[in-house]
Amino acid sequence: xxxxxxxxxxxxxxxxxxxxxxxxxxxxxxxxxxxxxxxxxxxxxxxxxxxxxxxxxxxxxxxxxxxxxxxxxxxxxxxxxxxxxxxxxxxxxxxxxxxxxxxxxxxxxxxxxxxxxxxxxxxxxxxxxxxxxxxxxxxxxxxxxxxxxxxxxxxxxxxxxxxxxxxxxxxxxxxxxxxxxxxxxxxxxxxxxxxxxxxxxxxxxxxxxxxxxxxxxxxxxxxxxxxxxxxxxxxxxxxxxxxxxxxxxxxxxxxxxxxxxxxxxxxxxxxxxxxxxxxxxxxxxxxxxxxxxxxxxxxxxxx
Amino acid sequence: xxxxxxxxxxxxxxxxxxxxxxxxxxxxxxxxxxxxxxxxxxxxxxxxxxxxxxxxxxxxxxxxxxxxxxxxxxxxxxxxxxxxxxxxxxxxxxxxxxxxxxxxxxxxxxxxxxxxxxxxxxxxxxxxxxxxxxxxxxxxxxxxxxxxxxxxxxxxxxxxxxxxxxxxxxxxxxxxxxxxxxxxxxxxxxxxxxxxxxxxxxxxxxxxxxxxxxxxxxxxxxxxxxxxxxxxxxxxxxxxxxxxxxxxxxxxxxxxxxxxxxxxxxxxxxxx
Numbered sequence: 001x002x003x004x005x006x007x008x009x010x011x012x013x014x015x016x017x018x019x020x021x022x023x024x025x026x027x028x029x030x031x032x033x034x035x036x037x038x039x040x041x042x043x044x045x046x047x048x049x050x051x052x053x054x055x056x057x058x059x060x061x062x063x064x065x066x067x068x069x070x071x072x073x074x075x076x077x078x079x080x081x082x083x084x085x086x087x088x089x090x091x092x093x094x095x096x097x098x099x100x101x102x103x104x105x106x107x108x109x110x111x112x113x114x115x116x117x118x119x120x121x122x123x124x125x126x127x128x129x130x131x132x133x134x135x136x137x138x139x140x141x142x143x144x145x146x147x148x149x150x151x152x153x154x155x156x157x158x159x160x161x162x163x164x165x166x167x168x169x170x171x172x173x174x175x176x177x178x179x180x181x182x183x184x185x186x187x188x189x190x191x192x193x194x195x196x197x198x199x200x201x202x203x204x205x206x207x208x209x210x211x212x213x214x215x216x217x218x219x220x221x222x223x224x225x226x227x228x229x230x231x232x233x234x235x236x237x238x239x240x241x242x243x244x245x246x247x248x249x250x251x252x253x254x255x256x257x258x259x260x261x262x263x264x265x266x267x268x269x270x271x272x273x274x275x276x277x278x279x280x281x282x283x284x285x286x287x288x289x290x291x292x293x294x295x296x297x298x299x300x301x302x303x
Numbered sequence: 304x305x306x307x308x309x310x311x312x313x314x315x316x317x318x319x320x321x322x323x324x325x326x327x328x329x330x331x332x333x334x335x336x337x338x339x340x341x342x343x344x345x346x347x348x349x350x351x352x353x354x355x356x357x358x359x360x361x362x363x364x365x366x367x368x369x370x371x372x373x374x375x376x377x378x379x380x381x382x383x384x385x386x387x388x389x390x391x392x393x394x395x396x397x398x399x400x401x402x403x404x405x406x407x408x409x410x411x412x413x414x415x416x417x418x419x420x421x422x423x424x425x426x427x428x429x430x431x432x433x434x435x436x437x438x439x440x441x442x443x444x445x446x447x448x449x450x451x452x453x454x455x456x457x458x459x460x461x462x463x464x465x466x467x468x469x470x471x472x473x474x475x476x477x478x479x480x481x482x483x484x485x486x487x488x489x490x491x492x493x494x495x496x497x498x499x500x501x502x503x504x505x506x507x508x509x510x511x512x513x514x515x516x517x518x519x520x521x522x523x524x525x526x527x528x529x530x531x532x533x534x535x536x537x538x539x540x541x542x543x544x545x546x547x548x549x550x551x552x553x554x555x556x557x558x559x560x561x562x563x564x565x566x567x568x569x570x571x572x573x574x575x
Contacts, residue, residue, distance in 0.1 A: 156410055156411055156412065159406055159408070159409055159410075160410055162395075162407070163403050166393070166400070167384060170382070170384060170407075170455070172356075173356050173382040173384070174407060175408055176408050217393075217394055218392060220394045221396060222395075222399065223394050225394065
């Protein structure tokens with residue numbers, strides 16, 4: 001392996017912690033992200049990352065765990081969006097925009113106060129762009145527990161959530177409690193955003209939330225395949241990103257490694273580009289087969 | 304073939320944001336009956352369907368199914384909404400979407416039973432959607448999507464199927480196919496149909512009854528009882544002519560009517 005990655009990669013505690021953390025967070029973000037994209041709440045998800053930033057900055061000021069700040073901020077933001085009307089299609093952008101603006105203002109204030117407290121820009125860098133190699137191994141159980149809570153919660157509400165994501169009217173007619181289901185999902189979204197902020201920072205956590213699900217929707221024709229593939233793409237992006245970031249320390253004579261978040265986001269973008277190409281080819285072939293009069297009926301369909 | 308009394312709408316008034324949308328609505332639907340809910344855009348057809356579904360409260364009156372007061376999410380009523388935009392990349396196969404008609408409202412952890420898969424298969428064949436049941440729903444044509452929405456609504460075995468403008472934006476061939484399919488559902492599965500449309504002509508061969516909505520009021524009965532100049536003139540508050548040309552009906556507007564003439568004593572205005 002010496003000729004691919006520098007030695008000691010997998011025996012390094014920080015790398016092992018980062019990889020475990022990255023895998024858990026990727027699975028949660030991808031699973032929540034598929035519903036987020038289907039529900040058309042990507043903008044709301046992005047706004048929650050900014051609210052999480054304010055929470056992370058506040059936590060830094062109060063000298064508590066950034067994870068508490070990220071998740072606490074996200075949940076407060078989700079509650080504010082719901083109160084303003086994020087569940088209604090027409091009110092969605094307004095609710096998101098108002099909360100986003102308020103969050104950015106608070107973030108500016110808190111980060112300014114953080115820089116007054118500390119002579120370096122390390123805290124600001126950590127909040128905005130993450131620093132997965134500095135996460136203490138003691139954080140892993142908290143992240144694992146929160147991941148399990150979100151995933152179990154999603155499993156419990158998956159069918160009503162899916163039906164309401166496809167059509168609010170159909171879901172309402174079937175007696176689904178739209179408000180309660182929507183609020184529960186927003187809380188899960190806030191937690192997912194907070195978790196991924198730990199790995200790639202609050203500003204870039206949208207990439208893990210939206211990127212892998214958006215890629216899989218280009219190619220998957222079954223819902224469970226979409227969720228599974230999104231998880232795989234998310235884990236690949238974070239895992240490879242962490243490894244490349246570690247290895248980049250040796251790439252330059254100055255021995256200054258590049259940020260994990262840069263690599264993760266770059267891989268997510270590459271995955272999306274490839275998935276778009278595959279999806280386009282698949283769609284073109286399906287259209288050709290549908291209109292081919294020489295095919296027998298059983299041959300018509302996806303190929 | 305019509306059966307016993309299934310749905311009754313009695314003395315219903317509906318207001319939205321303080322504005323009266325529907326007033327003194329009375330009609331009934333029998334088991335297995337095909338009823339057209341006819342009216343122009345904005346007449347209140349969707350509002351009336353939402354009242355029947357329990358999604359919109361009536362300011363006055365009552366809606367009963369088999370004589371019992373309606374509750375929200377009544378399992379005996381299936382619904383096909385006016386617009387469902389299926390994105391092309393929605394990762395849901397046709398058969399999976401139809402299965403959500405059985406258990407899409409259920410919270411918790413459970414596995415779909417063999418019986419659920421069987422009834423989904425049966426419904427896909429009933430609406431002639433079996434051949435594209437493994438395709439993404441967003442990749443289907445408008446007519447095919449309507450078939451799938453009908454299967455989704457029928458798979459929970461309702462007694463009454465409400466369809467909100469299912470023929471809008473379909474080509475004439477698809478319109479005929481959907482009407483034939485619904486007529487077959489009413490006849491063979493004995494499911495009563497209440498279909499809203501602004502154009503009644505395609506429905507004339509299959510309609511047992513018409514509920515005509517205009518100007519906030521409703522007239523109901525057979526086509527011959529309702530689609531008459533005196534009844535429609537009273538509904539619209541204008542003189543209206545009804546012309547029949549090659550088996551098609553044309554409703555043509557005329558002059559304003561006097562207020563006193565606008566409320567005739569006609570059976571189409573009372574529940575039978």
